[in-house]
Amino acid sequence: MWEMMMKKILKTGRVTVPIPFPAPALGKADGEVACTAALPREHMPALDGGAEREPAPGTRRTPGRSLHIRHLDAGSCNACDWELNALLNPVYDLQRFGADIVASPRHADMVVVTGPVTRNLHDAVLRTVEAAPRPCLVAAVGDCACGSGPFRDSYATAGSVDRVLPVHARIPGCPPRPEDIIRGILLAVPAAPPAAHQR
Amino acid sequence: MSVIAVFEAIAAAAVERWGARLLTMVGADERPRDNRFRLYYTFELPSGGGFVTLVCPLGPEEANFPSVTPRLPAANWYEREVRDLLGLEPEGHPDPRRLVLHENWPPGVYPLRKDFPGGSRPERTAGDFPFLRVQGDGVMEIPVGPIHAGIIEPGHFRLSAVGELIIHLETRLFFTHRGLEKEAEGRPLDRGVFLAERACGVCALSHATAYAQAVECLSGVEAPPRARFIRTIALELERLYNHIGDVGNICAGTGLHFGTSQGARLKEELQRLNDAVFGHRFLRGVAVPGGVGADLDAERIALIKQTVDRVEGEFEELVEVLMASDSFLDRLRGTGRLAPETARDLGVVGVAARASGIDRDARRDHPYAAYAELDFSVPVRTAGDVEARLQVRVEEALQSFRLIRRALAGLPPGPVRLELNRVAPYKTAIGIVESPRGDNVHWLMSGPGETIFRYRIRSASYANWPAVPFAVAGNIVPDFPLINKSFELCYACLDR
Numbered sequence: 001m002w003e004m005m006m007k008k009i010l011k012t013g014r015v016t017v018p019i020p021f022p023a024p025a026l027g028k029a030d031g032e033v034a035c036t037a038a039l040p041r042e043h044m045p046a047l048d049g050g051a052e053r054e055p056a057p058g059t060r061r062t063p064g065r066s067l068h069i070r071h072l073d074a075g076s077c078n079a080c081d082w083e084l085n086a087l088l089n090p091v092y093d094l095q096r097f098g099a100d101i102v103a104s105p106r107h108a109d110m111v112v113v114t115g116p117v118t119r120n121l122h123d124a125v126l127r128t129v130e131a132a133p134r135p136c137l138v139a140a141v142g143d144c145a146c147g148s149g150p151f152r153d154s155y156a157t158a159g160s161v162d163r164v165l166p167v168h169a170r171i172p173g174c175p176p177r178p179e180d181i182i183r184g185i186l187l188a189v190p191a192a193p194p195a196a197h198q199r
Numbered sequence: 200m201s202v203i204a205v206f207e208a209i210a211a212a213a214v215e216r217w218g219a220r221l222l223t224m225v226g227a228d229e230r231p232r233d234n235r236f237r238l239y240y241t242f243e244l245p246s247g248g249g250f251v252t253l254v255c256p257l258g259p260e261e262a263n264f265p266s267v268t269p270r271l272p273a274a275n276w277y278e279r280e281v282r283d284l285l286g287l288e289p290e291g292h293p294d295p296r297r298l299v300l301h302e303n304w305p306p307g308v309y310p311l312r313k314d315f316p317g318g319s320r321p322e323r324t325a326g327d328f329p330f331l332r333v334q335g336d337g338v339m340e341i342p343v344g345p346i347h348a349g350i351i352e353p354g355h356f357r358l359s360a361v362g363e364l365i366i367h368l369e370t371r372l373f374f375t376h377r378g379l380e381k382e383a384e385g386r387p388l389d390r391g392v393f394l395a396e397r398a399c400g401v402c403a404l405s406h407a408t409a410y411a412q413a414v415e416c417l418s419g420v421e422a423p424p425r426a427r428f429i430r431t432i433a434l435e436l437e438r439l440y441n442h443i444g445d446v447g448n449i450c451a452g453t454g455l456h457f458g459t460s461q462g463a464r465l466k467e468e469l470q471r472l473n474d475a476v477f478g479h480r481f482l483r484g485v486a487v488p489g490g491v492g493a494d495l496d497a498e499r500i501a502l503i504k505q506t507v508d509r510v511e512g513e514f515e516e517l518v519e520v521l522m523a524s525d526s527f528l529d530r531l532r533g534t535g536r537l538a539p540e541t542a543r544d545l546g547v548v549g550v551a552a553r554a555s556g557i558d559r560d561a562r563r564d565h566p567y568a569a570y571a572e573l574d575f576s577v578p579v580r581t582a583g584d585v586e587a588r589l590q591v592r593v594e595e596a597l598q599s600f601r602l603i604r605r606a607l608a609g610l611p612p613g614p615v616r617l618e619l620n621r622v623a624p625y626k627t628a629i630g631i632v633e634s635p636r637g638d639n640v641h642w643l644m645s646g647p648g649e650t651i652f653r654y655r656i657r658s659a660s661y662a663n664w665p666a667v668p669f670a671v672a673g674n675i676v677p678d679f680p681l682i683n684k685s686f687e688l689c690y691a692c693l694d695r
Contacts, residue, residue, distance in 0.1 A: 001523040005457050008520055012513075015464050071350045075375040077691045078352055079400025079481050085350045086470075089463035103348035120301045120374045121353060122323070124346050150397055153318045155310050156378035175400065177480070 016093045019179050021187070067099040067189060070108035070132065074125050075118030075157060079175040080142035084112065086178045097186060105131040112185065113165070116144040116151045117158040129165055137188055139169040141181055146172045206255050210240055211270040213253070218245045220559075221546050223629075223640045223657040224277035226285045228313045232625055232652075234259050236287060239642070240267070240274070241629065247564065250629065257287065266292035273546030276665060277657075284311040299373045299694075302326030310381055317381050333359035333367050341676070345374045352690035356679075363675040368668040375694040383654040384646075388414050388622060389488050391651050395641065396483045398656055399692040404437045404482035405634035406656065406692075409641040412567055412630030414488035417645055418619040424569075424611040426490030431569040431606045432503065433477060433485045434632070435599040439507075440469035441635035442596040443514055445687045449589055450521070452681030453530040461517045465510055472506045475499075490616030500607055511600040518593055531586035535682030537670040538583060545669075548662045549637020551686055554591045555583035561633035568632075573605050583670075585685040622649050634659050636688060658692035 071084055087094040088101060102108055105128045117125055129138065140161040143149040147160025158164050171184035213219040219242035226238050236257040241250055255264060266289035268274045278289035279298040286309035297304075303323040309315060332340070339360050345353035355371040383394050395410035396403040408430055415422060422430070447462015470480040476499045477485050484492050495503075521527060537547070542555040552559055560577040562570040578594035580587035624647040631640050637659025646652030663686060671682050 001520065001525070004520045004523055008461070008516055009457065011516075012461070012464070072346065073351070073353050073375070075377055076352075077375075077377075077397050077400050077403075078689060079397075079403070081350055081352060082400055083480075086463070086467060088350075089467055090460050091464055091467045101350060115375065116377065118375055118377055119303055119320075119323070120376055121345065122303065124353070124374075128346055150394055151377040151379065151382060154378035154382050155315070155318060155320055156376050156381075174397070174483070175481070177474075 015090050016096070017091055017179075019092075019182050021183060065098050065186075065189060067097075067109050067185065068102045068107055069099060069110045069112055069185065070102055070105045070128070072105075072111050072113045072125060072128050074113050074115040074121050074145065074161065075151075076115030076142060076144055080114035080145070080173075083175045083178050083181060084114070084141065087182060092178045092182065094182060097182070099185065105129065106133065108132045108136060110137040110139060110185065110188070112139045112141050113145050113161045113167075114142050116147075116149055116154075117161055117164050119156050119158070122158065122164065125164060137168045138165050139171065139185055139188060140167045141171045141184070142176060143172050143174045146170045148172060149174070206253065207265040207267050207270065210253055210267040210274075213242050213251065214271055217242075217248075219243060219251065220245075221271055221273040221277075222250065222631075222638075223642055223655065224274060224281070225642045225653070225655040226281035226287055226311075227644060227653040228285060228311060229625075229653075230259050231313055236261070236285065238264060238281065238287070239627070241640075241642070243564075262286060263288045263290050265290055268292050272544050273662075276661065283309075285309050286312065296329060299376055301373070302328060310378065315381075317384065328371065330357045330371075331359075331367065331369055335361075337361050338366065354690050358671075358676065358679065360676055363677070365671055365674055365676060365679065368671040368679075370664060370668060372664060372690060373694045375691050377695060379695040380654050380656070383651045386651050388417070388643075388645060388649050388651060389619065391643075391654060392487055395656070396486075398695055399658065399689050400481050401441055402437075402634040402636065402639060402658065402689060402692055404433055404485055405632040405639050406641070406658070407483070407486040408434060408568070409630035409632040409639050410643070411486045411488045412632070413628045413641045413643040414619065414622075414630075416628035416630065417622045417626050417643065418488070420489065420617055420619055422490045422568075423614050423617055425494070425613045426615045426617075427567075428569045428606050428610050429491045429495055429615065430486055431573065432495075432603055433473075433482050433491075434568060435602045435606070436469060436473060436503075437482055438635045439510075439596055439599045439603075440466050440473070441687075442592040442599070443469065443510075445592055445635075445684070446517070446521075446589065446596075448684045448687060449531070449585065449681070450527070452684040453527055455521075455524065455527050458517065458521055458527070461513075465513055465517070468506065468510055472503065476503055487616065489619050490614070492616075494615045495610070500610070503603065504607055507600055507603050511597075514596060528586065530678075530681065531589060531685075532582075532584060534585045534678050535670045535674055535685055536582070536584045537666055539581065541669045542583070542666060545666045546662050547637075547666045549633070549659045550588055550591050550595070550635075551663050551666065552637065553577065553579045554587035556581040559638075561631045561638040565631050567630075569606060569609075572609065573602055575602050585681060588685040624648075625652065636660060636692075637663060639692075656692075656695055658689065660688040660690070660692040663688050664693055 145161045152159040169188035222241045222243040238255040241252045283299045305324045341358040343356040345355045353374040357369040359367040396407040444466035447459045450458025474480045539556040622645045627644045640657040642655040644653040
């Protein structure tokens with residue numbers, strides 16, 4: 001059986017696609033970037049609202065390029081979740097950028113939130129981000145998380161992630177395409193351009 | 200004898216004597232119309248017998264009705280939902296606990312009542328949910344979720360296990376309840392499809408099509424032939440990317456990463472095809488009331504054909520490798536068995552039903568789109584285990600490739616969208632579509648001014664989630680994710 005598997009793997013070859021940074025300008029003027037992605041913030045507000053322990057001199061205030069990302073579904077329809085899942089497939093291969101998805105908020109530099117923060121998930125959302133060690137970025141992926149989704153006025157939701165948490169990057173779309181999610185996540189981190197990591 | 204008194208007897212008779220299956224149940228606050236609440240129990244009759252709906256009207260002050268759940272287990276969640284959202288109490292229901300609204304929601308406030316203003320957000324309350332406790336020597340309670348370790352939707356699972364053996368599983372869901380049905384109320388009928396296709400991501404098109412069909416039924420029009428064929432092609436493309444992705448996910452459940460990666464890259468090819476041909480990876484915007492959003496030109500038709508032919512060959516090669524792996528098959532065989540009687544009693548639908556010997560498929564039983572004009576077969580297995588659910592998906596995927604080619608070859612000319620007629624208020628209609636997981640049933644009642652008065656989505660996941668604990672009990676804890684993946688139910692489809 002494993003000979004069949006090896007044959008199939010060799011036949012398939014490499015399927016990973018390059019991701020241009022920034023996005024190709026979609027009919028925009030020179031110099032203008034038509035990237036649907038991040039609006040990174042300069043400063044990192046304290047996520048727990050309380051006094052932050054004073055970091056040692058020289059400690060970075062923001063995560064670097066080796067970004068470990070926890071996904072947090074705050075009530076999405078699952079389209080954004082499946083696109084995040086696609087980031088780990090051989091075509092998008094998020095790991096080639098040095099970033100990875102982790103299984104626990106305790107291991108996370110960034111929490112990527114999908115969905116409009118439903119009432120039933122409110123506490124779980126807060127506890128997950130509280131559990132992440134600082135510094136930690138929060139990215140809102142998808143229209144619902146960004147506050148422009150169809151459930152923003154419902155009795156059952158908070159309406160958007162920024163009503164409940166500080167948000168450092170917004171990646172709108174319904175759902176945003178995987179390449180836009182990658183761009184948004186990586187551009188939220190002020191470090192060397194990701195293009196350097198692609199062969 | 201009042202209607203209510205005989206109601207429960209009639210409902211039970213429908214199932215026991217006519218072989219009917221409970222398809223959906225809807226509660227509606229119709230007090231603005233005629234000062235009544237109403238409950239609609241819709242049954243599907245066997246052998247193409249159509250549908251029958253039993254309507255139970257309740258006076259404005261009446262808050263109780265006789266529960267049919269003791270005789271029809273399939274009615275369980277529907278009646279609890281009516282209790283939570285409308286405040287109508289099913290008397291004699293075995294489960295008094297909340298289902299849709301969790302402890303953060305104050306008692307006595309019912310969001311689907313017409314006097315609850317949409318968008319109103321009551322103060323959060325606190326409380327505990329009484330899970331069933333299994334007691335005994337060595338019994339451990341393992342709580343999992345709602346936030347899970349992978350990229351997966353939220354749900355809570357309370358496992359009671361002795362060592363690795365799961366004695367009991369209790370699921371607690373509705374964490375992604377977004378109040379979709381309330382949001383729909385008051386919207387123009389032709390705009391509801393935008394919400395319908397956002398109930399879920401991977402079932403988006405089947406929801407949109409079911410909604411469109413319900414509106415077309417209310418309006419007395421049928422989508423034109425070319426639109427019906429295009430819907431069929433797109434619906435089968437949705438089935439394909441789901442089934443192939445699900446085969447990959449089942450491999451992930453067994454740690455066979457080769458299968459996961461191959462399944463994922465084929466799924467990606469199909470979603471890119473969706474994007475190139477229809478403009479959306481999840482096929483949103485394709486089905487609209489009256490037809491489809493856009494036509495297919497020769498270039499797009501050629502692209503569909505090329506991609507489908509290529510992916511079919513690759514998928515067949517993938518399946519060949521998987522079927523040659525004894526250790527993989529060993530994990531699947533006998534795992535997570537759902538007994539046919541349980542599946543029948545609970546009204547299980549779709550892949551899970553067909554894998555447990557229940558021969559039902561809405562494409563054949565209640566033809567819609569172009570399915571009456573196309574040839575295809577419906578695979579059925581009896582083992583009811585993870586292997587059977589995998590086999591059903593593989594065979595359905597192979598049927599889908601053929602269906603797409605036949606629909607492309609038989610694509611008739613003509614318009615792709617028709618104008619809808621005016622719709623009188625307080626008319627009801629149902630739209631049914633077989634999603635990759637099973638039949639999605641959309642129940643719609645029109646209101647004054649061509650708006651939505653009441654909208655109820657009963658997805659395949661709604662029918663199947665209650666059966667998962669039965670398939671899990673008696674298995675080991677490490678097999679739990681695998682069994683879940685073999686059902687691959689959506690949480691969002693259920694929670695709305």
